[in-house]
Structure formats: C-alpha cells, structure tokens
Amino acid sequence: MKKIVGFALLFLINLSVIAQVNIYVSPVGNNNAAGSKEQPVATIKRAQELVRELKAQDGLPDKGVRIMIEAGEYTLDESLVFTPEDNGEKDRPVIFQGAEPDGVLITAGRKITNWRKVKNNHWVASVPEVRSGDWYFRQLFAGEKRLTRARIPNAGFLKTKGPLTKYADSVGKYTWNQKMREEQPGQYWESRCGFQFRKGDIQQWENWDEAEILTYHSWESSWQTIREIDTEKQDVYFNSPCRYPIGTFGKEMRYRVENIPAAMDQPGEWYLDGKKGEVHYLTAEGEDPNTMEIYAPYLxxxxxxxxxxxxxxxxxxxxxxxxxxxxxNLGIYDMTPQWPQEIQKGLPQFPDHPRGGYTDAQAAPRxxxxxxxxxxxxxxxxxxxxxxxxxxxxxxxxxxxxxxxxxxxxxxxxxxxxxxxxxxxxxxxxxxxxxxxxxxxxxxxxxxxxxxxxxxxxxxxxxxxxxxxxxxxxxxxxxxxxxxxxxxxxxxxxxxxxxxxxxxxxxxxxxxxxxxxxxxxxxxxxxxxxxxxxxxxxxxxxxxxxxxxxxxxxxxxxxxxxxxxxxxxxxxxxxxxxxxxxxxxxxxxxxxxxxxxxIERPVFAHSPELDHSEFTIVADFKLPSTFLDLSGWTERQWVLSKNGKSDADGYYGMLVEGGKAIAYLNVGGGKENNHQLVVENDLQEDAQNRFAISYDSKIFRFYVNGAVVEKKIAKTRKPGNGKLVVAHLGANCLRYSVDQLLIFDEAIKDKKMSALNPESTNLTFQWEQPQLxxxxxxxxxxxxxxxxxxxxxxxxxx
CATH class of the missing domain: 2.160.20.10 (Single-stranded right-handed beta-helix, Pectin lyase-like)
Structure with a gap:
C-alpha cells in the first residue's frame, strides 16, 4: 500500500504547476490516502512519512513542502521524532502549518471516560493501563482547567518541625561537608531523607505509601515519597533525598502532601489509586464528568x-x-543519579527499588x-x-x-x-x-x-x-x-x-x-x-x-x-x-x-545637633514597593537608625516591616531597655509618608501619617554619640526614597506633625535627598x- 500511496503522491507532484508541494492532514483523513486536499491523511506522523518518501523519490521541490493541517484535535500515540531524514533546505523548507491561526491541537494526553458515581459528588473511573503499571499520571485537566490533586493543606503550606529527630543536633555537619559523603554515606544521605513533623500533620492515612510530598527549601524544591512514618517521634522518612537536609534553611520549612484519599475534600480535587488503577474525582454540585472533557497526560x-x-x-x-x-517523571536525582546505591554504602538495608522522587538544583533544569x-x-x-x-x-x-x-x-x-x-x-x-x-x-x-x-x-x-x-x-x-x-x-x-x-x-x-x-x-x-x-x-x-x-x-x-x-x-x-x-x-x-x-547611602557622623536628651526626628519618604499586603513578610526596610545596635543606650530607629511601621528607643542600655512601638495598617503605598518619633523624658511617641502610639518610660535619656544612618541595609528599598530628615531639640506633640518644617526655631538638623x-x-x-x-x-x- 505504501508504494501505491507514494506513486499517487508523485503523480500529484508531477502534475502540479506550482513549485511548492502541499500535503494535507485532517482529523477525518485516511492514512492510506494520497495526502492531497481531496484525500488528506489522518496524522502528522503519516504526513512526515510522505515527506520522506517524496524526498527519496524526487527530492525537495523548488520551494519546499508545506504540510497543511486542518483544524481539529490530533492525539499522539507516540512522540513525534524528527531526524535529518526530515530535513528541509535553506530555500526549500519543510513547514507544518495549521490551516487556521488557532484551530489545530496536538495532544499527548488521553481522555478519561466511563465515570461512575460512588456517592454524592464522588466519581471514579478505571484506568487499566495504570493498574497494569504501563501508565502513571500526576496531572489531570478539565478542558483548559488544571484540576487540583488532593492535597493537605488545601491552601498554603504545612511547616516542618525540624530535621529528623536523630539529626536534630547535628544536621549542619552533613549539609555542606562533602567529606562526610565518603566517610558517613548512611548519615549523609539519611539526613536528607525526611524531617520531623508537627503532631497530626502526617498520619498513616489510607494509601499513605502512594502519597507524594513537595518540599520547598530556599532556591530549589524536591518531591519525595514516604518510606516510613514514626508517629511516636513524629518523623517521616523518605525514599529519596532532598538536596539539602531539612533544617538547613530553618526548622520551619514549607511542604505539602498530595495524592491521598483523605485529602480529597473540596470540589475539583482528584487522586489516583495506582494499585487499583482508579482515578477519583470530586465534582462540584451538578457536574457530571462524563459530559466533561477530562484529560490525563500520557506522553x-x-x-x-x-x-x-x-x-x-x-x-x-x-x-x-x-x-x-x-x-x-519522578526518579530524578541530580546529586546522586545512581540512587539508592549511594545510601546503601552506609545503610545496606535501604530498599533496592524505592518509589521515585525528584531532587534538583535551582531552576529545576532536569x-x-x-x-x-x-x-x-x-x-x-x-x-x-x-x-x-x-x-x-x-x-x-x-x-x-x-x-x-x-x-x-x-x-x-x-x-x-x-x-x-x-x-x-x-x-x-x-x-x-x-x-x-x-x-x-x-x-x-x-x-x-x-x-x-x-x-x-x-x-x-x-x-x-x-x-x-x-x-x-x-x-x-x-x-x-x-x-x-x-x-x-x-x-x-x-x-x-x-x-x-x-x-x-x-x-x-x-x-x-x-x-x-x-x-x-x-x-x-x-x-x-x-x-x-x-x-x-x-x-x-x-x-x-x-x-x-x-x-x-x-x-x-x-x-x-x-x-x-x-x-x-x-x-x-x-x-x-x-x-x-x-x-x-x-x-x-x-x-x-x-x-x-x-549615590552612597547617607551616613552622618555624630554631632551635637543630631542627638538631644529630648528630641523629635521626622522622616518624609515614599514607599516605592509593594509592602502592604505581604503575609508573612519579615525582611525589614529601614528608614533610619542612630547609635549602633539596638541594645546600646541612646539607640533609636524607625523601619517598615510588611504592613507595620515600627520604632525603637533605648533608654538605659541593654535589651530590657529597648522599647518598641508599632503602628499597623496606616502606611501609604506609592505616596508620601511621614514618620516621627519624640521623647520628652517621660513619654516615647511614634507618629505615622497622623496615627500616634505612645509608651511611658519616665527616664532621663542620655544622648548617644554614634552615627546616624539612613536606609542602612546595603541596598534597602528605601535607600533613595527618604526625601527629608528633620531633627528638633524638643519633644513636639503635634499629632499630625503638619506644623513641623525647616522654619522652626527648634530645628537643629535638616537633610534632603540629592536629586537622582x-x-x-x-x-x-x-x-x-x-x-x-x-x-x-x-x-x-x-
């Protein structure tokens, strides 16, 4: 049959009056057809074969070959592979072109069908290839929507309690020390294979051995499956390593657990039972997955x-x-491609064929x-x-x-x-x-x-x-x-x-x-x-x-x-x-x-006009960044500080932390005398802000855009002799945003601070940001x- 098709195609070409050959593909085509517009083939792979036949018989035509793909869906049974046998030439390219700008879909997925209702909105579909071990998928789509694999928690993250119990006090020596990899391979790798969890976060759920855990480190993340759960010590052991031991970037690292039945508790969630070869789906009220286009990726x-x-x-x-x-795929480990042989050098009892995980560097290049x-x-x-x-x-x-x-x-x-x-x-x-x-x-x-x-x-x-x-x-x-x-x-x-x-x-x-x-x-x-x-x-x-x-x-x-x-x-x-x-x-x-x-950040050596026993200091600045709605944001953006560290007598400072404005004043020295005031939810994003602190030997006050908080200290303050630093972290976001500083030698009590200006007789210091x-x-x-x-x-x- 191939010889007949090849002859038919050659016949079409010889009769053609144009220098470019078109081969046509259609969802309703026939792979035994000639590939003409009237007799299109059904698959792109068959069109690829026709191009090869054409080149073998008569070479490329003067302007190359165009494979015109009619609108529709084309499901791949195997990946398309292009080799030099498929080559075009500089002036005679081979072009695969959809006939419409947005009409041709090539899919590497399989439609999941024959759903049956178990109870309420819980549906199940059998997938024999999963049960036989020939297919496993970790994604599911309903048309254009990525469905959520059943997970704990439904939103956000769980937090680890720390490294595995046995490594709680020593995990650091295995983190960067490559010498330990040779000397203590069991401990080196096992310290990466688990963590201590908070009570109740991980349990011996039904099908826990099919669960998969995504762990967020700092610049990289990893997937693991569970080897063992110690509910007494609250340790979970993995079948494969993280790139770094949990605890390297803090005890409380983020993670989530996916693909367990107990987690399927919200509409739109699903999980795959690999042993039974069944995919479970929890629909929204009134949805029937048999009327939906639900796909799982196959290739x-x-x-x-x-x-x-x-x-x-x-x-x-x-x-x-x-x-x-x-x-x-899982089963990919950038640090130890021969897993689990590396850990078996020190722990020979480690399983020979553990379920796969994924470990990689930043950017997940593998x-x-x-x-x-x-x-x-x-x-x-x-x-x-x-x-x-x-x-x-x-x-x-x-x-x-x-x-x-x-x-x-x-x-x-x-x-x-x-x-x-x-x-x-x-x-x-x-x-x-x-x-x-x-x-x-x-x-x-x-x-x-x-x-x-x-x-x-x-x-x-x-x-x-x-x-x-x-x-x-x-x-x-x-x-x-x-x-x-x-x-x-x-x-x-x-x-x-x-x-x-x-x-x-x-x-x-x-x-x-x-x-x-x-x-x-x-x-x-x-x-x-x-x-x-x-x-x-x-x-x-x-x-x-x-x-x-x-x-x-x-x-x-x-x-x-x-x-x-x-x-x-x-x-x-x-x-x-x-x-x-x-x-x-x-x-x-x-x-x-x-x-x-x-422009260097402003740093002023101490002089008497910068520090008084009773004082007011005002800072006008803009918040150029999105600070205000950052849940969990902890990095501090300093407005200014003076006199060194916060436990030094005479220290004062102002900063922004998330949606909070914070001021410090130390009267007497030591951590116990470092007083803090906080104003929440009163910052103006992308607009002028005015912060001010004052002290009158009794009351420490902090003004933020008209809001004011205060604290009674009632001690005589000793002026410091340290530097005044503006936006003092190396490349602080506020570094070029503090427009003006004013220092007065009295504690001014104007709530809005609107009257404070450079014409005041009590002004002892003024600084303005140089023009950028x-x-x-x-x-x-x-x-x-x-x-x-x-x-x-x-x-x-x-």
Missing part, C-alpha cells in the same frame, strides 16, 4: 529533534499549532521538557502554544543554533517556559566541548506565564552555558522562581560558555512568588558581553514564608561584565538590585537606568512599550 514529549554532531536536523518550521497535556531540540539548527516555531505540561515547555539543547521562536505562548506549566542550554557548572573542569553550547537563537514576542505548577523552582526563561542569544519583547509573569535566569556559573575563575546574550525590551512581572534567592532577572557568574536594555521589571513580591531574598534583579556569585541601559525597576518587595559574593555594582556598566548606584540623575519614568507608559510587539501580539491570549 512526556510532544516532539523531539534528534540530529547528531555530524548531521543536524534543520530547516523545519511549525506555525499555528497548539500543544497540550504532557506528563512528567525536570524535563515537552519539546526537546538537540543537534538542530534553523528550526522555527511561529504562533504556537504550549500549555498544560508537567515540566518545561521546551529545551533548546546541545549544538542548537539559529532556533527561532516568534509569537509563541507557554502557560500553565509544571516547570518553566524555555530552558536554553544545559546545567554544566564548570565546563573546563568537566571537559565540556564548546561546540555543545547552543547559540545564536532568537526568542521574540513570546508570552510565558503561570509556571511552577509542579516544580516551583523552575524559572520562566533560563539561559545556561549558552551564547549569542537574543531574547526580545517577551512578556514573562507569574512564575514560582525568577522570571529570567542567566549564567549557570558560580565563579569568575573558570571559562564559561555563557556570553554575548541580549535581553531587550522584555516585560517581567509577578515572578519569584514561591521561591527565595530569586528575582525578576537573576544572573549567576561571569557573563561577558551580556546586555540588558529597556526591560521593565515590576511587581516582584516575596511570597509568604519564603526563605531567602527576592529582588528586582539579583546578581549572584561572581556576576559581572553586564551592560545595563535604560532598564526600569517598578515595585519590588526586596532590593532594586542585590549583589552576592564577590560582586558589586562596580562590576557592571550602568547607563540611564531608573536607579543609580553612584535620569528622567522620571511613567510606569504605565513603560509597561505599554515593554513586552510583546505586533504582529504577534494580536494572536496571543492575554
């Missing part, structure tokens, strides 16, 4: 491009195609991808969508050059949108050839959003050990970790393949929502020739109970050699830009940005100008 990848070092996959294009429902390119060049995706996937939407990997994404959307992502490169930390030490590093790729007008649904440590767009790439006019938002991460090298003393990348005109917002040590733009290591130009980074707000900093931009270890020009930082609950070890603003070039690293260089910015206008541009913006759902 990990929609497609892959697999060339080799000598012959690459090239000159293929994909236009107007949507891809949905891809799976993800979590997988729905589309993978390796040894490919001149591949283009235009106006394509990738959503409802379990890991990254796409990885552009080894020896990939001139890959172009234009006007594509990636959303509802288990991981991130795009990973460009591979996680090689030290390419010299590991002898990684330079030609493996991808380069000269273009990501333009793409919209990446709503990521980290499974792997919250994944980033929106990650560039690692990759060079000469252009990322322009993309919008990236609502991610668990950073919006863009660039680098993947923690030292300046080794060669890196991460250089000459350009990030231009991107709009990055609402990122870093669940992880710490994150930012809108995050850089790691030396990045020679890298340019950030005209990007707008806004609404970078630290999530509840996150351990680690969250900033507008984060320059991590040894970051340097980056050129910043005309970038705008909007609201951030952390610093405008933070600098980690072995780096600082002097390692970069700054030009016409809306922040200025050349650079024009003031219109944030709304910047927002309109940054991000996705025509012509692709019109086809994206925003």
């Amino acid at each position: 990990n990848e929609f497609m892959s491009f697999q060339g080799d070092s000598l012959k690459k996959v090239q000159y293929l294009s994909f236009k107007n195609i949507s891809f949905k429902y891809a799976r993800y 979590s997988g991808q729905a589309v993978e390119l390796v040894n490919a060049e001149h591949i283009q995706f235009e106006n394509c969508r990738f959503n409802h996937v379990g890991a990254y939407a796409m990885r552009i990997g080894e020896r990939c050059f001139n890959i172009k994404l234009q006007g594509c959307e990636m959303f509802d992502l288990g991981g991130g949108g795009l990973l460009l490169g591979r996680p090689d930390r030290n390419v010299v030490k590991d002898r990684i050839p330079f030609d493996l590093a991808p380069g000269y790729n273009i990501i333009s007008n793409c919209y990446i959003h709503d990521g980290g649904k499974v792997h919250p440590a994944a980033v929106g767009l990650c560039v690692m050990q990759s060079h000469n790439n252009l990322i322009e006019h993309c919008e990236i938002g609502y991610t668990g970790n950073s919006g863009i991460s660039n680098g993947w090298c923690w030292t300046d003393h080794v060669e890196t393949y991460n250089f000459n990348n350009r990030f231009i005109g991107n709009y990055i917002h609402h990122t870093s929502q669940t992880m710490g040590d994150a930012a809108g733009y995050y850089n790691n290591g030396a990045s020679r020739g890298t340019i950030l130009q005209e990007n707008f980074i806004d609404q970078i707000v630290k999530g509840p109970d996150v351990h680690g900093v969250v900033d507008g931009m984060g320059m991590d270890s040894h970051s340097r050699y980056i050129y910043f020009e005309r970038n705008v930082i909007g609201k951030t609950s952390g610093k405008v830009t933070s600098f980690a070890r072995q780096t600082g603003p002097w390692n970069f070039t700054w030009k016409d940005n809306n922040f200025n690293w050349d 260089s650079g024009a003031k910015v219109d944030f709304e206008q910047i927002k309109k100008e940054a991000g996705i541009k025509a012509p692709y913006k019109s086809v994206l759902k925003q």
Whole structure:
C-alpha cells in the first residue's frame, strides 16, 4: 500500500504547476490516502512519512513542502521524532502549518471516560493501563482547567518541625561537608531523607505509601515519597533525598502532601489509586464528568529533534499549532543519579527499588521538557502554544543554533517556559566541548506565564552555558522562581560558555512568588558581553514564608561584565538590585537606568545637633514597593537608625516591616531597655509618608501619617554619640526614597506633625535627598512599550 500511496503522491507532484508541494492532514483523513486536499491523511506522523518518501523519490521541490493541517484535535500515540531524514533546505523548507491561526491541537494526553458515581459528588473511573503499571499520571485537566490533586493543606503550606529527630543536633555537619559523603554515606544521605513533623500533620492515612510530598527549601524544591512514618517521634522518612537536609534553611520549612484519599475534600480535587488503577474525582454540585472533557497526560514529549554532531536536523518550521497535556517523571536525582546505591554504602538495608522522587538544583533544569531540540539548527516555531505540561515547555539543547521562536505562548506549566542550554557548572573542569553550547537563537514576542505548577523552582526563561542569544519583547509573569535566569556559573575563575546574550525590551512581572534567592532577572557568574536594555521589571513580591531574598534583579556569585541601559525597576518587595559574593555594582556598566548606584547611602557622623536628651526626628519618604499586603513578610526596610545596635543606650530607629511601621528607643542600655512601638495598617503605598518619633523624658511617641502610639518610660535619656544612618541595609528599598530628615531639640506633640518644617526655631538638623540623575519614568507608559510587539501580539491570549 505504501508504494501505491507514494506513486499517487508523485503523480500529484508531477502534475502540479506550482513549485511548492502541499500535503494535507485532517482529523477525518485516511492514512492510506494520497495526502492531497481531496484525500488528506489522518496524522502528522503519516504526513512526515510522505515527506520522506517524496524526498527519496524526487527530492525537495523548488520551494519546499508545506504540510497543511486542518483544524481539529490530533492525539499522539507516540512522540513525534524528527531526524535529518526530515530535513528541509535553506530555500526549500519543510513547514507544518495549521490551516487556521488557532484551530489545530496536538495532544499527548488521553481522555478519561466511563465515570461512575460512588456517592454524592464522588466519581471514579478505571484506568487499566495504570493498574497494569504501563501508565502513571500526576496531572489531570478539565478542558483548559488544571484540576487540583488532593492535597493537605488545601491552601498554603504545612511547616516542618525540624530535621529528623536523630539529626536534630547535628544536621549542619552533613549539609555542606562533602567529606562526610565518603566517610558517613548512611548519615549523609539519611539526613536528607525526611524531617520531623508537627503532631497530626502526617498520619498513616489510607494509601499513605502512594502519597507524594513537595518540599520547598530556599532556591530549589524536591518531591519525595514516604518510606516510613514514626508517629511516636513524629518523623517521616523518605525514599529519596532532598538536596539539602531539612533544617538547613530553618526548622520551619514549607511542604505539602498530595495524592491521598483523605485529602480529597473540596470540589475539583482528584487522586489516583495506582494499585487499583482508579482515578477519583470530586465534582462540584451538578457536574457530571462524563459530559466533561477530562484529560490525563500520557506522553512526556510532544516532539523531539534528534540530529547528531555530524548531521543536524534543520530547516523545519511549525506555525499555528497548539500543544497540550504532557506528563512528567519522578526518579530524578541530580546529586546522586545512581540512587539508592549511594545510601546503601552506609545503610545496606535501604530498599533496592524505592518509589521515585525528584531532587534538583535551582531552576529545576532536569525536570524535563515537552519539546526537546538537540543537534538542530534553523528550526522555527511561529504562533504556537504550549500549555498544560508537567515540566518545561521546551529545551533548546546541545549544538542548537539559529532556533527561532516568534509569537509563541507557554502557560500553565509544571516547570518553566524555555530552558536554553544545559546545567554544566564548570565546563573546563568537566571537559565540556564548546561546540555543545547552543547559540545564536532568537526568542521574540513570546508570552510565558503561570509556571511552577509542579516544580516551583523552575524559572520562566533560563539561559545556561549558552551564547549569542537574543531574547526580545517577551512578556514573562507569574512564575514560582525568577522570571529570567542567566549564567549557570558560580565563579569568575573558570571559562564559561555563557556570553554575548541580549535581553531587550522584555516585560517581567509577578515572578519569584514561591521561591527565595530569586528575582525578576537573576544572573549567576561571569557573563561577558551580556546586555540588558529597556526591560521593565515590576511587581516582584516575596511570597509568604519564603526563605531567602527576592529582588528586582539579583546578581549572584561572581556576576559581572553586564551592560545595563535604560532598564526600569517598578515595585519590588526586596532590593532594586542585590549583589552576592564577590560582586558589586562596580562590576557592571550602568547607563540611564531608573536607579543609580553612584549615590552612597547617607551616613552622618555624630554631632551635637543630631542627638538631644529630648528630641523629635521626622522622616518624609515614599514607599516605592509593594509592602502592604505581604503575609508573612519579615525582611525589614529601614528608614533610619542612630547609635549602633539596638541594645546600646541612646539607640533609636524607625523601619517598615510588611504592613507595620515600627520604632525603637533605648533608654538605659541593654535589651530590657529597648522599647518598641508599632503602628499597623496606616502606611501609604506609592505616596508620601511621614514618620516621627519624640521623647520628652517621660513619654516615647511614634507618629505615622497622623496615627500616634505612645509608651511611658519616665527616664532621663542620655544622648548617644554614634552615627546616624539612613536606609542602612546595603541596598534597602528605601535607600533613595527618604526625601527629608528633620531633627528638633524638643519633644513636639503635634499629632499630625503638619506644623513641623525647616522654619522652626527648634530645628537643629535638616537633610534632603540629592536629586537622582535620569528622567522620571511613567510606569504605565513603560509597561505599554515593554513586552510583546505586533504582529504577534494580536494572536496571543492575554
């Protein structure tokens, strides 16, 4: 039959009067048909085979081949694999094109059908492939909605009580000490395989051995399954390790438990009984899952491009195609790929075949991808969508050059949108050839959003050990970790393949929502020739109970050699830009940005006019960041302080902490004499605030925008002789926002402080913020100008 079809196709081509051949695909087609418009084939794979036959018989026509895909849904039985056998040529490309801009869906999922009602709104469907062990899924979708796998708690997080009981006093020696890995492998790994829980949070539930625990650390997260529950000591032991022992980043680390029957208590939740091969679903009142389009992902990848070092996959294009429902795997461990052999060196009784978990570094680079390119060049995706996937939407990997994404959307992502490169930390030490590093790729007008649904440590767009790439006019938002991460090298003393990348005109917002040590733009290591130009980074707000900093931009270890020009930082609950070890603003070039690293923070040596036994000090400033609705926010933004540490006699200070304004005054020295006043919910965001403290040898008063609180101390205060520091944490958000300081040598009792001004006869000190260089910015206008541009913006759902 194939010979007949091939002959029919050749006949069509020979009769054609055009130089380009069209092959047609339709949901109602027939794979034994010729592939003409009147006789379309049924699958993309069959169209791919026809192209191969055409090339074998007659070569590519003058203008290449276009596979026209009619609107409809196409379910993959196996991932599409493209090899050099499928190649187009520079002027004769092979194009897979949806006939309509938004009508073609390629799915790697399976529809779950034949639901039966158990009781009330509890429904069950049997899945024989799960029972037989041939399939397992951890995601479920109802059309465009990601359903919630039954979890405890329903919202927010549980908190660990600390490390496993046996390691409560010694866990630190196993955290960073690699020597222990060889000397005490049992303890080294077991300290990573569990934690102590609060009473009642973990129980020996029905099917507890099928439960999965997501643990949030600081900049990375991990999945574990349960090996043992000790209810007496309140210890839970895992089948696989976390990257760091619980307790490394504080005793109270966040986690949640998924996939147990007891947790299915809200409409829209589901769980999978892998032993019985049954999926359970709790519907809303009146819903019938038999009338709903409910899908579970079946394949990990929609497609892959697999060339080799000598012959690459090239000159293929994909236009107007949507891809949905891809799976993800567990059983991945970046620190110990041979698990459990490592722990068995010290604990030989550890199970030989434990249930899988997931351990990875920041950015979750090993979590997988729905589309993978390796040894490919001149591949283009235009106006394509990738959503409802379990890991990254796409990885552009080894020896990939001139890959172009234009006007594509990636959303509802288990991981991130795009990973460009591979996680090689030290390419010299590991002898990684330079030609493996991808380069000269273009990501333009793409919209990446709503990521980290499974792997919250994944980033929106990650560039690692990759060079000469252009990322322009993309919008990236609502991610668990950073919006863009660039680098993947923690030292300046080794060669890196991460250089000459350009990030231009991107709009990055609402990122870093669940992880710490994150930012809108995050850089790691030396990045020679890298340019950030005209990007707008806004609404970078630290999530509840996150351990680690969250900033507008984060320059991590040894970051340097980056050129910043005309970038705008909007609201951030952390610093405008933070600098980690072995780096600082002097390692970069700054030009016409809306922040200025050349101005030193105000520090005033003591003089008599700065400190009086009875005094009033006033600070006028703006809160430029989103402080006010931050549940669990604990990092302090200082307005000012004087006289050293808070337990020093004469110390005073004012700060912002979340929605609170806090003032301190120490009269007499020691912690017991450090008095605190708090005003809640009276801060003005993006507006002028006036804080003032006063003391009259009896009453300590704190004024905040008209509100006042006071405390009786009734002791004579001894003026201090220490420095007066404004916004004294290294790159405090208020550093350039304190507009004016006024100090008076009396305790003024005006509640509103409205009468205090530089004309007062009791004024002994006045300071005004120097005018910053650079024009003031219109944030709304910047927002309109940054991000996705025509012509692709019109086809994206925003």
